[in-house]
Amino acid sequence: MRKAQLLQGNQACAMAAIDAGVRFYAGYPITPSTEIAEFMAENLPKVGGKFIQMEDEIAGMAAILGAALTGVKAITATSGPGFSLKQENIGFAAMTEIPCVIVNVQRLGPSTGGPTAPAQGDVMQARWGTHGDHPVIALSPASVLESYDITVQAINFSEKFRVPVIVLLDEVIGHMREKVILPSPEELTLIERKRTNLPPAEYKPYEADSTRIPAIADFGTGYRWHVTGLFHDENGNPSGKADTIHKQATRLLTKLDPYLEEITLYKSYCTEDADYLLISFGCTARSAAEAVDMARSKGYKVGLLQLQTIWPFPEQLVKEFCTGKKAVIVPELNAGQLRGEVQKVITNQTLSGVNKINGDLITPEEIVMKIKEVAGQC
Amino acid sequence: MLIDVENLMRSHRLPHIWCPGCGNGIIMKAILEGIRESNLDLDKTVIVSGIGCSSRATGYLNFDTIHTTHGRAIAFATGVKLAKPELNVFVITGDGDGAAIGGNHLIHAARRNIDLNVILFNNNIYGMTGGQYSPLTPHGKFATTSPYGNMERSFDICNLVQAAGATYVARGTAFHTKMLIDLIKNAISNKGFSFVEAVTMCPISYGRRNKMGNAPDMLKWQRDNAVNVKAAQKMEPEKLAGKIIIGELHKETAPEYTELYEQLIARFRKGAEGDGQ
Numbered sequence: 001m002r003k004a005q006l007l008q009g010n011q012a013c014a015m016a017a018i019d020a021g022v023r024f025y026a027g028y029p030i031t032p033s034t035e036i037a038e039f040m041a042e043n044l045p046k047v048g049g050k051f052i053q054m055e056d057e058i059a060g061m062a063a064i065l066g067a068a069l070t071g072v073k074a075i076t077a078t079s080g081p082g083f084s085l086k087q088e089n090i091g092f093a094a095m096t097e098i099p100c101v102i103v104n105v106q107r108l109g110p111s112t113g114g115p116t117a118p119a120q121g122d123v124m125q126a127r128w129g130t131h132g133d134h135p136v137i138a139l140s141p142a143s144v145l146e147s148y149d150i151t152v153q154a155i156n157f158s159e160k161f162r163v164p165v166i167v168l169l170d171e172v173i174g175h176m177r178e179k180v181i182l183p184s185p186e187e188l189t190l191i192e193r194k195r196t197n198l199p200p201a202e203y204k205p206y207e208a209d210s211t212r213i214p215a216i217a218d219f220g221t222g223y224r225w226h227v228t229g230l231f232h233d234e235n236g237n238p239s240g241k242a243d244t245i246h247k248q249a250t251r252l253l254t255k256l257d258p259y260l261e262e263i264t265l266y267k268s269y270c271t272e273d274a275d276y277l278l279i280s281f282g283c284t285a286r287s288a289a290e291a292v293d294m295a296r297s298k299g300y301k302v303g304l305l306q307l308q309t310i311w312p313f314p315e316q317l318v319k320e321f322c323t324g325k326k327a328v329i330v331p332e333l334n335a336g337q338l339r340g341e342v343q344k345v346i347t348n349q350t351l352s353g354v355n356k357i358n359g360d361l362i363t364p365e366e367i368v369m370k371i372k373e374v375a376g377q378c
Numbered sequence: 379m380l381i382d383v384e385n386l387m388r389s390h391r392l393p394h395i396w397c398p399g400c401g402n403g404i405i406m407k408a409i410l411e412g413i414r415e416s417n418l419d420l421d422k423t424v425i426v427s428g429i430g431c432s433s434r435a436t437g438y439l440n441f442d443t444i445h446t447t448h449g450r451a452i453a454f455a456t457g458v459k460l461a462k463p464e465l466n467v468f469v470i471t472g473d474g475d476g477a478a479i480g481g482n483h484l485i486h487a488a489r490r491n492i493d494l495n496v497i498l499f500n501n502n503i504y505g506m507t508g509g510q511y512s513p514l515t516p517h518g519k520f521a522t523t524s525p526y527g528n529m530e531r532s533f534d535i536c537n538l539v540q541a542a543g544a545t546y547v548a549r550g551t552a553f554h555t556k557m558l559i560d561l562i563k564n565a566i567s568n569k570g571f572s573f574v575e576a577v578t579m580c581p582i583s584y585g586r587r588n589k590m591g592n593a594p595d596m597l598k599w600q601r602d603n604a605v606n607v608k609a610a611q612k613m614e615p616e617k618l619a620g621k622i623i624i625g626e627l628h629k630e631t632a633p634e635y636t637e638l639y640e641q642l643i644a645r646f647r648k649g650a651e652g653d654g655q
Binding site for chain 2: 023024026045046048050052054055056058059062063064065066067068069070071072074088089092219220221222223224225226227228229230237238
C-alpha cells in the first residue's frame, strides 16, 4: 500500500498505466484528457518508457499500434472528437488483434460540443465507432480509485485477449480530486500477452487454439510475420475468399464469449430487497448511490447496479439483477444509450431513464423524483 | 538476378497483384537490393506500408511487415522505431497515400528527424481506386476525376520534405535502377529521416489516359526527361520545366529523435544511480 494521496482521476489513470507496465504513450492534447498526456510525458522517461506527442489524434493511435507490435504495453488518451478520429485505427487494432488501451475522457458532444462539460455520450461510439462487426471491451470507473483499478484491468484485458480496450472516463471522474490509497505496483496482478514459443518456420500468427486467442511474436525477434487490416488467413496473408473471411470474422466476433464472466466488472448497492433498480455508471452512478439512500429514507426500496464493464454489455448480469424488480431506471448523461441495451434484455419490468444532455450533472434529487414517479405508476 | 533477393521475399505469395507494365516491382526490387547490399539484419528490419498499389508490397516482403490504414504508415512506423530504436524501419507509400491523406505525418516525421527510410512510389495517380488525380499528378494531366485536365498544381514532394526538416532527400526512377539502389543505400546509412521519391509508371490508369504509350514508352520517357541534379544546377529554369531532377537532392546532419529520447532516459538512469550512492 502507498501513503494516502490527493489525486485526480486522470492522474490515477496515468499512474495505473505505468504501474501496470505501460512503457509507450502517443497522443494528441485534448480537454479534458490532457493531464494523462502530461503525466506520461513527465514520468515515462523516468522508467525507461517513451512518450511522444503526435501531430494528430489519428497518428497517436497509429503510433501506439506500431509500438505495441514491438512488444511494449502501449496506451493513448483522448476525448470526444479525438476519439472519433481514432476510430479507423481502433478498427485496425480489432482486426489485427494488437493489444492496446484507449482512454476516452468523455465530453459533451456532438462535435466540439462542451470541452469541459461532463457527459456520458460515447457509450455507443465506444462500441460501434469504427466500421464493421468487431469485438471490443469498454470499462467505466466512477471514482478516482476506480480510475486506477479499472485502468489496470483494461491493460490486463487488452494483453490477455488481444483487443483494443477502451476506458470510458468522464470529465467529472477525470478532473475530480479524491483522497486515495493506491496499491504498490508489486501488489498488482499483471497479465502479459501470450507469446509464441514455436520456431519461426512453424509460427502462424493468427492460428488460435481452444482459447480463441492467437499467440503473438514481438517484431524484431525473427518471426517476420505480416500484419494487415485486410481479412487474412492464419498465416496473416490477405484473403478475399468467403470461407477464409467467414472463419476469421466468426473467431473475432466470438473470441470474448468464453470470458464474459471474467470481463464483467460491477458493483451493487442495496439491491437484495429492492423493488426498484437503478442501473448506472461513471459519475452518474455516484448521484444514483446517493439517491438510493435518500429514497430509502423515504421508504422506497431502491438498489443500484453500477456497471464498470459497459461492453461487452453484461446481459446475463443485468437480467439477473432485474429479476423480481418492479421497475428499472437508468440515469445517464446522454439521451438513453445504455437504457437501450437494458431494454434489449429485460422482460416484464417497467423501464425508464433519467437523462441530461446540457452539460449539467444529474442530481440525486432528480433521480429520487423519478423513483417516486415510477413507484406511483407501479 | 532475382535469386539475390529471393530469400527477402515471400515467394509463395506471388504472382503479385500489380498490373502488367507497372513499375512497382522494379522499385520493390531496388529496395530489397538496397537492404541486401547494406547488410541489414533481416530479423531486425520492419517494413510498414499504407494503402494503395505500392503499399501492397509489404505482403510480398519477408520481414516483419505492417500493411496499415490509408496514409498512416509513417505514424505506425514512428511507434515502431521509437519503441525499439534498434530496428531498421522502412516505409513504403504511394503519392496518394503519402502526399495526400498522409501528408501531415510525412512532414512531421521529417521535422522530428526520426530515423525512418521512406520510399514514396510516385506513379502520379491513384491506381488502386482506378485512376483519380493525386497531389503529384501534374497540372493539366488527365485522370478520372480530372476529366478536363488537372486544375490543381502538384507538389514537388522532395522540396516539401526537405523544407520540413528531412536530413536525406533523393529522387530516382524505375528506369535508373542502379542509381535508385544507391540512393536507397544512402538513405539507409543516413541516421535520421530519409526520403526517396521513386518515380514509377502506371501505364493502365495514368499512361493510357495521358497518351504516354505503353510501359516501355513510359520508361523511355523517364530516361529522356530525367536530369541529374548536378547537370540541373547548371541549367536555366525554363529548360528544366517538366523535367525530373534525379539524384541526391539534400543531405545534412541533425540530431535524430530516438537518440535524443534515449539520452533523456539515460539522464534519469544516471540520476537513479547517483541517488543510490
